[in-house]
Amino acid sequence: MIQLYFALALGTTECVLLVVMSYDRYAAVCKPLHYTVLMHPRLCQSLAVASWVSGFINSAPHSLFMFWVPLCGHYQADNFFCEVPALLKLSCIDTHVNELSLMVTSSIFVLVPLILILTSYGAIARAVLRMQSTTRLQKVFGTCGAHLMVVFLFFIPVLCIYLQPPTENSQExxxxxxxxxxxxxxxxxxxxxxxxxxxxxxxxxxLMGRG
Structure with a gap:
């Protein structure tokens, strides 16, 4: 249960932090003259704290629900770590309520952040199309490229795990x-x-040159 709680909390926190970082990129590219006003230190601290708090609050109900789910006599989860879908497969009762709550919170903390990130990058793309300077374009790609790559590496697997319908053949x-x-x-x-x-x-x- 401790592993489940922290895995969910840290995953949710990363979802929200990626949204905050996309807003930072939006402010840097689309509002460069107002960047220091939009992203002043106090706001950055508040956004960081809100990301961590939301992650640990979201994880609490799922962990508590799992305490009340009776298991079917065996306690080995067929997975590399304890997460909600793997633990629900060990249950002896109907787990539709747990699955529904997981689907709702996953939609809030996965789909909504992803939509906000894509909206930010839509505005950034429009700003990029209006740019004439090659130097500025390179700077934008340097600023946004790494974050966008991390977004896809993180969200695509999470969407496949938490928002796909459970099937018997999808365990591996x-x-x-x-x-x-x-x-x-x-x-x-x-x-x-x-x-x-x-x-x-x-x-x-x-290092590569010496190699």
Whole structure:
């Protein structure tokens, strides 16, 4: 239950933080002269705190619901870690209420953030199309490219896990997707974000040159 609680909390927090980062990119590209006003430090701190609080609040009801679900005598979840869909498969009772609550909260904390992110990038795309300077275009792609890549790496597996209808033949696929977004995606995140740093790129180039 502790693992389930923190896995859900951190996943929800990342969904909300990615929305905050997309707003930051929107302000930087579409409102560059007002950026320091729109993204002042107090607002940034408030958005960060709100992201963490919403994540841990959203995780609480799912973890509490799982305490009341009786299991069918065996306690081995057929997955790499404890998450709601895998634990519901161990239940001896009708779990439609749990599945419905999971679907509703997943729609709120997955679909709504994804829609807001795509809306921000729609506005950014319109601003990019009006740009004439090649230097500014390169700067925009450098600012938004890493974040957009992380968005797709995170949201596509989450959508497949939490918003697809449960089927008997999807267990192996679900295990692979769960492994992907809990191991592969976080590993790639650090690589994607650090390679935006000029010093890191220089160090990697020197290392590859020596190799």
């Amino acid at each position: 696929q679900g295990k692979f997707i769960a492994l992907f977004y809990t191991v592969v995606t976080p590993s790639l995140n650090s690589l994607i974000y650090t390679l935006r740093n000029k010093d890191v790129r220089g160090a990697v180039s020197r």
